[in-house]
Amino acid sequence: MQIITSEALISFLAHVGTGLGLMILGVIVFAFTTKFSEATLIREGNIAVALKLWGKAIGLAIVIYTVWANSVSLFDAFVWGLIGIATQVIAYWIIEYVLTPKVSLAKKVEEGNVAIGFSLFSVSIVVGLIVAASLTY
8 A cells, every 4th residue: 555656746846846945045045135144133133134034934934835725737836926925025015115214223223122023023024924925815
């Protein structure tokens, strides 16, 4: 009795690899949207930066979860995952430059403002949920 077929295992590994690849790509893209090194500031203990970065990652993971649950193929899931990354970056830019033009959120986070970092963490999850819900049409 064979419970897991080799085809199912290969499909699983392809989805896991693609999903993790999208997460890594997303975190790298998110890091490029800031003028400072998030990795350095996180290593130095800047909680606000960690919240901002990992909120984006959680939001993206929510999108990837929904994409995997609703896609018709691995390629379809990959494309929608890329759209999820782009959507979160655009949403961040809208928040940073349109909704809060007089406040540099990036600068506040770099300075360690945990309230701003947590706000961006939360907004990233909210955006991820909205994008994910939009993908279930």
